[in-house]
Amino acid sequence: MKKLIPVILSMALGSTFLMGCTKSTQETSKSKTQVVSKEVKVSIPDGLPSIAIAKLANENTHIQEGYEIKYTIEKTPENLSTSVMKQEPDIAIVPSNMAAIAYNKTSNYQIAGSVGNGSxxxxxxxxxxxxxxxxxxxxxxxxxxxxxxxxxxxxxxxxxxxxxxxxxxxxxxxxxxxxxxxxxxxxxxxxxxxxxxxxxxxxxxxxxxxxxxxxxxxxxKSKDGYPQSTIIVKSDFAKENQEFIGLFLNAVSDSVDFANINGSDVGDYAKKLGASVEPKIINKSLERANLKFISIKDSINDYKNYYQNLFDFDAKSVGGKIPDEGIYFIKE
Missing domain, CATH: 3.40.190.10 (Periplasmic binding protein-like II)
Structure with missing residues (x-):
C-alpha cells in the first residue's frame, strides 16, 4: 500500500497539471478568438440631421458584429467643419457644400447619400x-x-x-x-x-x-430638389468596411422613415440624443422638413447640378472647384 501512495500522488499531480494546462490552453484560445469591436465615429449637426438619425442613435441599433458606433452632435457648423477637416469622424452628416469642401481639401471623404432636401x-x-x-x-x-x-x-x-x-x-x-x-x-x-x-x-x-x-x-428640372444634408464617409474607412457602410445606410434609411411617420416619438428621441429643438416643435415641423434618405447612386445628377450652381456664384462655396467623380461613393 505504501508503494501505491507515491504512484497515486504522482497520478493525481499529473492529472491536476494536465487539467491546469487544458484550462490554461482553453483560456488562451478563448482570448485569441475574442473580437475587439472597431469604434466608428459618427458626427451629426444639431437640427434636422439629428432628427433624421435620432431613432438609430438612441436605440443603438446593432449594425454588424465587431463594430461599436459612437454618435456625437455638433452644436455649431464651425465645430462640425473643424472636426471633419481634421478627419476625425468616420461618418458625418454635413451641409452639402461642406461635403464638396471636405473632398477638395482632404481627398478623404466621399458622399454616400443624403437625409434631407431643401427645407x-x-x-x-x-x-x-x-x-x-x-x-x-x-x-x-x-x-x-x-x-x-x-x-x-x-x-x-x-x-x-x-x-x-x-x-x-x-x-x-x-x-x-x-x-x-x-x-x-x-x-x-x-x-x-x-x-x-x-x-x-x-x-x-x-x-x-x-x-x-x-x-x-x-x-x-429636379425630381427631389437640392440636397441639403449629406452623408459623407471617410474614404479609407469605407474601402475597408463596405459591408458595414451598406448596412449602416440601410439603418439610416429606416430611421428617416420612422421619423416621418412617428413625429412625437422621434421628438423625444432627438431630445435624448442632445438636439436643441423641443419635441413638440419637431413633431409639427416634419411635414415641411423634407427628410428623405436618397442613396448617392440615385442622386448624382442632383449633386452635380447643385455644385455647378454654387460654383457659378462663388467657387469658394465648394472648396475652389467642382468636385470630380471621385467624390461619389458607390458601393462595389
Missing amino acids: FYLVSTKNIKGFEDLVGGKVLNSGKGLTPDITVQSVLTDKGIDPASINFDYVNSTSELIPLLATGKADTGFVPEPALTMLMNKNPNIKIIKSLNDEWKQTK
Missing part, C-alpha cells in the same frame, strides 16, 4: 404672392455668400429676377433671424425648418409664401 421657405406677414413681389423690398436671410444665400439667388436668377433688385438684409444665423421676424422688426425672410415652426408659434401672422425646394425642382 427653406419664403415667409412674410405682408400680402406677397411670389418672388416677383420681393423686388424693391427688404428681405431677411442668413449667411451672406453661404449656401442659403446662393440657393436663393440662383432660383431668383432662373426666374428672371435680378437679386440686386431686392434689398437683402443678412444676419449670421437662423437664431438671429427668428427674433426679428417674431417681433415684427422684419416682415419677410427665408427661414428653414424646424426654426420656421418655432417662428410661426411665436408670430401667428407669419405666412408661408413659397418653398425654396419646390422652386428649385421647378426651375432646375
Whole structure:
C-alpha cells in the first residue's frame, strides 16, 4: 500500500497539471478568438440631421458584429467643419457644400447619400404672392455668400429676377433671424425648418409664401430638389468596411422613415440624443422638413447640378472647384 501512495500522488499531480494546462490552453484560445469591436465615429449637426438619425442613435441599433458606433452632435457648423477637416469622424452628416469642401481639401471623404432636401421657405406677414413681389423690398436671410444665400439667388436668377433688385438684409444665423421676424422688426425672410415652426408659434401672422425646394425642382428640372444634408464617409474607412457602410445606410434609411411617420416619438428621441429643438416643435415641423434618405447612386445628377450652381456664384462655396467623380461613393 505504501508503494501505491507515491504512484497515486504522482497520478493525481499529473492529472491536476494536465487539467491546469487544458484550462490554461482553453483560456488562451478563448482570448485569441475574442473580437475587439472597431469604434466608428459618427458626427451629426444639431437640427434636422439629428432628427433624421435620432431613432438609430438612441436605440443603438446593432449594425454588424465587431463594430461599436459612437454618435456625437455638433452644436455649431464651425465645430462640425473643424472636426471633419481634421478627419476625425468616420461618418458625418454635413451641409452639402461642406461635403464638396471636405473632398477638395482632404481627398478623404466621399458622399454616400443624403437625409434631407431643401427645407427653406419664403415667409412674410405682408400680402406677397411670389418672388416677383420681393423686388424693391427688404428681405431677411442668413449667411451672406453661404449656401442659403446662393440657393436663393440662383432660383431668383432662373426666374428672371435680378437679386440686386431686392434689398437683402443678412444676419449670421437662423437664431438671429427668428427674433426679428417674431417681433415684427422684419416682415419677410427665408427661414428653414424646424426654426420656421418655432417662428410661426411665436408670430401667428407669419405666412408661408413659397418653398425654396419646390422652386428649385421647378426651375432646375429636379425630381427631389437640392440636397441639403449629406452623408459623407471617410474614404479609407469605407474601402475597408463596405459591408458595414451598406448596412449602416440601410439603418439610416429606416430611421428617416420612422421619423416621418412617428413625429412625437422621434421628438423625444432627438431630445435624448442632445438636439436643441423641443419635441413638440419637431413633431409639427416634419411635414415641411423634407427628410428623405436618397442613396448617392440615385442622386448624382442632383449633386452635380447643385455644385455647378454654387460654383457659378462663388467657387469658394465648394472648396475652389467642382468636385470630380471621385467624390461619389458607390458601393462595389
